[in-house]
Structures are given as C-alpha cells and as structure tokens.
Amino acid sequence: MMASVRMIGIDLDGTLLSTEKKISPYNREMIKRVAAQGIEIVIATGRPFRGLREVAAGLPIRYILSSNGARVVDMKDNDRVLVENLLNKEVAKKVLMCFEPYDVVMEAFYNGQGYISEKDYNRIHLFHNNPSMWEYVHRTRKSVADLLELVGGKEQDLDKVQAIFNDLDKRKDCWAALEAMGDVTLVGSLSYNIEVNGKGVDKGSGLLELAELLGIKDSEIMAFGDNNNDLKMLERVGFGIAMANGSDDVKEVADYITLSNDQDGVGKALEKFIL
8 A cells, every 4th residue: 555645536527437427346346445444535526516426425435526626525514615716706707708609508507506508408419429428417407598697697606617619629719718818727627628717726726725624745645537627636646647548638747547437447546556
C-alpha cells in the first residue's frame, strides 16, 4: 500500500463508469477494500448532486464533489454542504445569452438540480450519441417551458451552466467568446460540451478544500480522471491517474495511465498502488 494516500478522488463518466454508465463488480470490490484501509473515497464529478446518491449506493462513500467543485456534500450528515463555490447569477445570464444564438442544448443547475427546456429535453438524442446519456438526462433533469426565463426570474446564484453542441466548430467559436469574458472557468467533460463554473472553480480546488477540512495534505491525495474537467484535479494532487481512454492533455499531466473505463482501469490501479 502507498502509505501516504489518505484520500482518493474518482471521476465518474469515462472513469469509474463504463460506457453503459455502470460500475463493474470488480471496481466496486476494489473500492470497498481500499476504503476498509481507512482511505476516504470521494466521487469528484461534473454531474449535479441529484442522482449521485443512487450512483454511490452500496459503496463506502461519504463525500461527493459535484458540478466540477461548485458543491461538496457530506451524505452522512443530511447532505450538508461543506464547500460551495457558485456562479454569479448575472454572469450566468450573460453566458446563456452567449449560448443562445447557437443550436445547442442548454442546462442550468441550482442546488444540485439540473434544469433544461422542454424543447431540449425532447431532442437530447440529437446531441448525445450514447443512449445511456439520454436516460440519464431524462431521469435527472427537470424540464421547464423556457430556461432563459427561469434563470432570468431567479435571484440565486447557480452551481454551473452548460451547453451541448453537435457542431464542434461552433463550440470552438463559443468557447473563445466565453473565454474573453474573463469571469468564468470553462471545461468540457465531453468533447462536445462547454461547462461554465465561477472563476477559479474546478475539481482540483474543490477536492483540496475538502482535504483541508479533513486535515489531509495535498500530497496525500490520489485522483482518477479522463477529460478536460479533470485536468486541474490531476495536476494538483499528489498522484494523478489518467484513463487509457482519456484525452491527451489529461494523460500528459498524469503520473500514471491505467486501463480504460471499460477495462476496470480504476480498480486495476487501486489494486496495483494501494492494495
């Protein structure tokens, strides 16, 4: 066992979850064995909190970092929010107006709940190629008549907003326009989306804030990820592990590259380095 590891942050999509959005029995067993050694296992995902309790069911997981670090929740303490780094409501409105001219699916997230327009809810299959993603969106999002109207009428800040593109050139143009705003953090958990958090908010900062609350040093953290929104997390922890199916930029900053998410890459690395 690597004696210095006291916390492990694990991404979901493309990392712990298979292409079919399932956690394999082997990965489950390895996580249980690692947790039994006193190591804190943390889900670190871009997903909102809603639906994550079901994902973590049966696993020894207490803390969940959701919406790319906007919210860290203690599930064993009545879902108490330990870390909260929100997107200013006025900035969020500007971002959505930047998305609006493009043919995209837009989503806004409040208090761990995702919202989507009824129109986009019914055409999500045109933007996600994976049917498992259609099911996930339909199960976890609340549809509203008009998303821009919903956000415009709320006075509270948001976890994040995002847009899903089916034209990658348009995504590139929109990314550049948002980057010029300067008040946001942009990441993509998929090659075809843009997720927008508050300035300086990412999985790395969120995981380190939790670690500080628990008295754990940065060097005592291991993390797994596969995509752009995992980059800062893998850079900032003591030992970062990229998936074989991960993006090139994530692999470049990782200390180790494990097998893919469909080959039990998380479990294999846990067995190799911890057990």
